Amino acid sequence: MILEARNIKAGYGEVEILHGISMGVDKAEIISIIGPNGAGKSTLMKTILGLLKPTHGKITFDGHDITGLSPDKIVRRGICYVPQTDNVFPSLTVEENLEMGAFIRKDDFRPRMKEVYGIFPDLKEAKRFRVRKLSGGQRQMVAMARALMLDPQVLLLDEPSASLSPKLVKLIFEKIVEINQSGVGVLMVEQNAREALKLCHRGYVLAMGHKKFEDTGQALLNNEKVGKLYLGG
């Protein structure tokens, strides 16, 4: 496992949301986390990225302990994150957004930008536009492209398909697979549980801050209990 979380407890103030969760992402794997609202999916993601400090447990990345590091240090090690909302800089152009994603790179980021444009050719067309003027689907792509600029080993996606039309959801999922095939591990939280399980290698089902199930995506889809409780029958 390149990214591993063991027995994580975390929350906001005195309210504990995660009551001891263990999970991991292997190299170039797609992992889906599904579960009802309030299960702690986004909290888990924020804890991994260092936006929240766990009260208990350990997170390791590439063999190093990264528990409690600040987000920018974690990003430097190769974990990038796309929040669910407010995930772009609206008054900057598309290209400037990507440049901000590469802010900490000391080397020339242009080759990487070319690769990222290769995954998102639409963005190359629109590179001089301010992101404010783009559609929801395009913004989501800008957000993902921005996070890819550092060439991360693991990409964290918080509900990448939220509030997109079904056609765009399909497009975004295709892009996620494409990103993964370029060698990036993906950990995503999804409401579109069925679709997410179909494309992922493995999945976790969270509920009330506990891990309820853990299996391959296909096995979870076939699991009757999971189907009944979390996939709507």
Added chain:
Amino acid sequence: MDTFIGILNYLVFFAITAGIYAVLCLGLNIQWGYTGLFNIGIAGFFAVGAYTSALLSGPPPGPLDWRTVGGFQLPWVVGLLGAIIASGIIAFFIGLLTLRLKEDYLAIATIGIAEVIRLILKNEGWLSNTVWGIKHIPSPLHQPIEAGVSSFLKGHPQLSPWLVHFISNAYNWFYLALVLVILGLLYWTSERSIRSPWGRVLRTIREDEAVAAVSGKNVFSFKLQSFVLGAMVMGMAGSLYAHYAKFIDASSFEPLYGTFFIWVMLIIGGSGNSKGAVLGAFVIWGIWAGTEFLTGPLALSGTQAGALRVIVVGVLLELTLLLRPQGILGEEKIVSRMLKK
């Protein structure tokens, strides 16, 4: 003994001024401490109160002009009420315009209004006699008390000098009592109201407007009430000041004394806490008055000493913000009666 009376008389003077500042702090505490409204134009409401009161109950401000208002020579109580109403009306209109906007706009609007008021007072002869200010503002019951004192002293010529010294100061003792009674009433009302359901709504707004809004409260209306009430208290302080100082001009309402000091007092005393507001006023005014004696030993010129004292107060403010953000007393955990278990 005579020195002792001198010090005592000075302390009375000190306490009157600090008491007036404490009234201002209570006004700000309603706005900021309870509701989180950021008013940095306190001096404006203070000035409106002082001038209204002076115009209603004092002599004409200066050379008569067809536009001159004031000089009605009405009783002091009318002046006080006028001060409260005038500050309230101005606050009502500022609030109406700005309280729906983000908090920083209220700050800018209040600082702007205070400056505009100061400019008007400085430049409009018919209203405020410009930089010469309004003189001979009558103090309440001044003549009867002074007359009583002098006839008493005439009737007892054999009194020792220090006693004469003490008795001559009777009017200041009376004014101190007046200020303290008003301060006490305000303190009591303020404490009562923050513990009421009304006060609870204000505190909810301060902590989280959205929560107050979803629980069905008209947030804007509550903020406006708090802002207007706070401003009325500030206007009252203006009236108290005008009738004690007997002379006012625009320079008394500069942002340093009129606004900045009040903020420092409330923050150092403990905002959200009426006791803190009063304590802060006395502590900071004590430091301010106390540092005045530095001038001698440090051999500084008057303006240098003044600047140094402001720096001392400013540093105290920054240290408080860094080290004890809740102030000396901090906010008490208040449970309104409806919530008490």
Added chain:
Amino acid sequence: MSLGAFLALVSLSLLRGLGIPDSPFGPLSFGLPMVLAFFIALSLTALAAIIIDRILYLRLRRTGPIILLIAAVGMAFCLRNIIQFIWGPQPQYYIKAIQIARKIPLLGIRIKPDEIFIIIVVALLVIGLHFFLQKTKMGKAMRAASDNMELARVSGIDTEKVIMWTWAIAAALAAAGGILVGIEDKFITPDMGWQMLLPIFAAVILGGIGNPYGAMAGGMIIGLSGEISTAFISTAYKPAVAFIIMVIMLIIKPRGLFGTR
């Protein structure tokens, strides 16, 4: 702002003391020391701002914007009084000579050579700021942080460094403003920053908070309307004109003329 103007005064006297020739440049009323003093004062003011940020604001950043604002107002009073403590409240002069306005043949207006210099410096500063914000990495990061501080942080942008740069540039620009006002008026006072505060707020609100180009345009509008107003009402009310424009703006278009968010 006052701080910058006064630091320029210090540097000016220091440089004159060092014996750098003070022969005025061509038609201008000042010479090389003033120009050098300008840059020294800008750097020193920027440095002062960074130091204050590190000591004070850094620790208050988490407590919310209003507490930060109170701290900043307190700091402003401290700085102003430090200046007053050292130099006193009376005006200080950069140059005592009086310059006579000359007529520009083609345009038919009268203008002092110093004023042309000021216009050129302002134009250079505007162009420089534009270049900085649009073309440099730090300038772009500054715009990104102003859009979304949280996202900037999770993108790996060192937001503390961005804030430091913002302080430094803001302070240097304020210092430049103060020095230019000092060159135009010939004198500087400790409370000149306070005098300008209201018009500055008004200009920023007029242009839309967070929009540097709007702020520049707002500054022009406020400045011009203040000057034009003196034709109709007393000069004493110049700051009030700015305020009234601002209030009207807050009522009809609180996001500013060019505001987008």
